[in-house]
Amino acid sequence: xxxxxxxxxxxxxxxxxxxxxxxxxxxxxxxxxxxxxxxxxxxxxxxxxxxxxxxxxxxxxxxxxxxxxxxxxxxxxxxxxxxxxxxxxxxxxxxxxxxxxxxxxxxxxxxxxxxxxxxxxxxxxxxxxxxxxxxxxxxxxxxxxxxxxxxxxxxxxxxxxxxxxxxxxxxxxxxxxxxxxxxxxxxxxxxxxxxxxxxxxxxxxxxxxxxxxxxxxxxxxxxxxxxxxxxxxxxxxxxxxxxxxxxxxxxxxxxxxxxxxxxxxxxxxxxxxxxxxxxxxxxxxxxxxxxxxxxxxxxxxxxxxxxxxxxxxxxxxxxxxxxxxxxxxxxxxxxxxxxxxxxxxxxxxxxxxxxxxxxxxxxxxxxxxxxxxxxxxxxxxxxxxxxxxxxxxxxxxxxxxxxxxxxxxxxxxxxxxxxxxxxxxxxxxxxxxxxxxxxxxxxxxxxx
Amino acid sequence: xxxxxxxxxxxxxxxxxxxxxxxxxxxxxxxxxxxxxxxxxxxxxxxxxxxxxxxxxxxxxxxxxxxxxxxxxxxxxxxxxxxxxxxxxx
Numbered sequence: 001x002x003x004x005x006x007x008x009x010x011x012x013x014x015x016x017x018x019x020x021x022x023x024x025x026x027x028x029x030x031x032x033x034x035x036x037x038x039x040x041x042x043x044x045x046x047x048x049x050x051x052x053x054x055x056x057x058x059x060x061x062x063x064x065x066x067x068x069x070x071x072x073x074x075x076x077x078x079x080x081x082x083x084x085x086x087x088x089x090x091x092x093x094x095x096x097x098x099x100x101x102x103x104x105x106x107x108x109x110x111x112x113x114x115x116x117x118x119x120x121x122x123x124x125x126x127x128x129x130x131x132x133x134x135x136x137x138x139x140x141x142x143x144x145x146x147x148x149x150x151x152x153x154x155x156x157x158x159x160x161x162x163x164x165x166x167x168x169x170x171x172x173x174x175x176x177x178x179x180x181x182x183x184x185x186x187x188x189x190x191x192x193x194x195x196x197x198x199x200x201x202x203x204x205x206x207x208x209x210x211x212x213x214x215x216x217x218x219x220x221x222x223x224x225x226x227x228x229x230x231x232x233x234x235x236x237x238x239x240x241x242x243x244x245x246x247x248x249x250x251x252x253x254x255x256x257x258x259x260x261x262x263x264x265x266x267x268x269x270x271x272x273x274x275x276x277x278x279x280x281x282x283x284x285x286x287x288x289x290x291x292x293x294x295x296x297x298x299x300x301x302x303x304x305x306x307x308x309x310x311x312x313x314x315x316x317x318x319x320x321x322x323x324x325x326x327x328x329x330x331x332x333x334x335x336x337x338x339x340x341x342x343x344x345x346x347x348x349x350x351x352x353x354x355x356x357x358x359x360x361x362x363x364x365x366x367x368x369x370x371x372x373x374x375x376x377x378x379x380x381x382x383x384x385x386x387x388x389x390x391x392x393x394x395x396x397x398x399x400x401x402x403x404x405x406x407x408x409x410x411x412x413x414x415x416x417x418x419x420x421x422x423x424x425x426x427x428x429x430x431x432x433x434x435x436x437x438x439x440x441x442x443x444x445x446x447x448x
Numbered sequence: 449x450x451x452x453x454x455x456x457x458x459x460x461x462x463x464x465x466x467x468x469x470x471x472x473x474x475x476x477x478x479x480x481x482x483x484x485x486x487x488x489x490x491x492x493x494x495x496x497x498x499x500x501x502x503x504x505x506x507x508x509x510x511x512x513x514x515x516x517x518x519x520x521x522x523x524x525x526x527x528x529x530x531x532x533x534x535x536x537x538x
Contacts, residue, residue: 005483007536008494012455014535016525066507069452069527244535251534315538 011244018217019279020245021071022252023272025061026115026193026210028078028200028265029053035085039094042085043101050077053207053260054109060259064252072252073214073274074112074414078198082148083119087128095135096142103143113181115198117148121166122186123157123437133163136170140178147196153186153383155390156447158440161376164383165432167395168376172368176398180331180363180415183394184379186386191266191321197394208265210321211253215245216271217278219305223287234288235308242312245271250317266321269313270358273333275416281305281328282335293336294344302326303356323392325358331398331416332363340364340419341408347378347421354385360393365409365420368401371427378423380432390443450500451480451529454513458522460491468493468524471516475509477502491522496529 014020034045058075065072079102086095099117106114117139119129133150140146150170152163167184174182183196190201193210222241226234249267257264273281282293288301306326314320330336330345339345350361360382366375379395386393398418400409405422456468465484472479472495481496499506510526517524 002481003496003532003536005494008453008455008496008532011532011535012453012494012525012527015527015531016455016457016523066510067505067528068531069506069510069525070531247534248531251530 014215014218014244015070018215018221019276020215020218020248021073022211022249023214024074024076024193024212025072025252025256026076026078026198026212027053027057027260028191028198028204028208028210030200030204030206031079032084035088037088039089039097042089042098046098046101047105050105054105054111056260058110061256064255064259068252068255070248070252075110076113076115076193076195076198077106077111078200079114079116080200081118081120082116083126083128083132085128086131087126090127090131092131092134095131096139099135099139099143099146103146106145111145113145113147113195115147115195116200117146118150118199120151121163122151122154122160124160125163133166133170136182137173137178140181141175144177147181147198149183149185149188149196149394151185151188152379153387155187155387155443156440157437159380159383159387159438161380161438162435164379165376168372168379171397172370172372172375172399174399176400176409176411176418179398180396180411183396185392185394186383187392189322189392193268193322194270194272194327196396197323204265205263207262209253209257209260209262210265211249211267212270212272212322213245213249213267214272214274214279216273216281216284218245219271220278220280220284220287223284231304235304238305238308239312242269242271242309243316246313246316264319266319267317268322269309269320269324270322270327271309272327273329274414275332275334277334280333280335281326282333282339286335292342292344293339294346294349298349299352299356302353306357323358327362328353328357328359329363329396331365331411331418332414334416337417337419340421341406347423351381354382354393355389358392360386361395361397363396363398363415363418365398365400365403365418366423367403367405367420368399370399370423373429373432374423374427376432377429388441388443449498452497452499452506453527453529453532454495454497455525456491456493456517456522458491458520460486460489461520464491464520464522465493467516467520468513471512472497475502475504477509
């Protein structure tokens with residue numbers, strides 16, 4: 001097979017100068033066989049189930065990265081929802097012990113993050129769920145690599161306001177580094193390679209490999225080279241770039257799965273940013289023609305971009321999974337963070353963008369003493385939209401102690417610089433204290 | 449054939465092609481295709497090489513080529529052909 005020098009040049013430019021890399025290889029493992037009635041036995045069984053795979057995970061990923069010459073930024077593990085493992089034990093102290101144990105296993109084996117310290121409470125709270133929720137803030141505060149979510153709403157059941165409230169209160173008890181590893185979510189799919197959404201779903205085999213791609217820099221360069229193109233031509237060019245980015249994910253996923261001897265799960269088409277310069281989704285939107293992300297036109301630009309990414313990516317992999325849209329985590333995207341600091345990007349803008357992307361409100365800072373009502377109500381807003389639109393959305397807020405809107409807190413690494421945003425002037429919101437579960441939308445009835 | 453792409457980029461000087469090709473020859477790696485240009489004193493070269501009879505794996509070859517690149521003051525990248533096959537061909 002012959003390649004034109006320009007074809008080789010294009011790929012080299014993406015890899016060398018446009019920050020094209022694989023954001024995450026996530027090994028998803030069924031840990032339910034490790035359920036035991038006591039915490040000591042559970043920890044031993046967990047280790048027995050995970051160690052044989054974990055020993056091989058990092059070396060397998062490194063072999064593939066080295067053979068192909070492609071950077072793989074993070075190696076991750078997703079386990080079955082820990083709330084299920086807690087069902088027979090039902091104690092918060094056990095949840096904290098499991099959390100620390102998973103964190104330790106990850107550190108020992110060079111795994112950057114572990115997802116699955118999670119519970120599904122969209123229609124009610126079971127014994128295991130209650131134990132996990134009670135332990136949530138302590139578990140995340142006392143670990144470095146553990147991630148989790150509370151799924152507090154679903155299209156099928158509606159929005160559980162008790163769980164929304166619990167999520168808000170848990171977040172406010174978390175230190176910034178811990179809050180960055182937690183989200184309140186709706187409709188979480190089973191094969192997400194991104195944290196904190198990753199967990200091993202009930203419909204999956206014992207182990208699978210899921211892939212998250214990166215590459216906003218590639219698309220930004222494409223858009224910048226077409227200043228006079230009409231929007232359809234631009235859409236087509238983004239689609240082609242998204243295809244190529246996703247194909248790299250497909251290749252890496254197949255190779256890692258082969259190395260590990262487990263099935264290949266899916267590629268999440270989402271183009272994820274990082275705090276590095278030249279790796280920003282917001283910069284793509286600005287290149288499409290915005291003076292600043294957040295300006296009028298933001299929704300249109302994002303919709304154009306997301307649609308092109310989905311269509312290009314859909315052709316590139318036969319196993320699409322995860323969230324597959326656009327990610328706009330505020331702190332993890334240098335341009336997005338700057339727009340938030342300038343006040344161009346507000347919670348209202350972020351709420352509007354969730355109509356066309358799969359993020360919701362992600363990695364936005366709030367004051368450490370934010371009113372619980374306001375936090376719960378903000379989560380409820382996003383959850384209501386997820387139910388009405390029948391899509392997966394999340395809220396990831398980072399409380400910064402002693403901070404006020406406009407302040408910046410550096411979390412470091414891929415998390416970036418958290419900008420504290422204005423939650424508005426209403427701290428007392430009686431709605432956020434009402435209990436119960438809001439009914440699902442008529443969307444539910446269409447499913448039978 | 450076990451193909452790989454070798455890219456070399458940096459300030460132009462005498463001996464870059466010889467240096468890189470020397471490492472390849474030493475490990476029995478055959479150059480299948482080569483394109484090389486100098487624009488405004490920036491040297492750029494892309495080689496497609498066959499590693500099927502090589503006495504090292506791609507990781508070891510990369511290490512040695514990078515080392516040679518450092519000596520020559522150029523940036524060397526080594527990529528498996530599958531990356532290009534996946535991204536440029538359906």
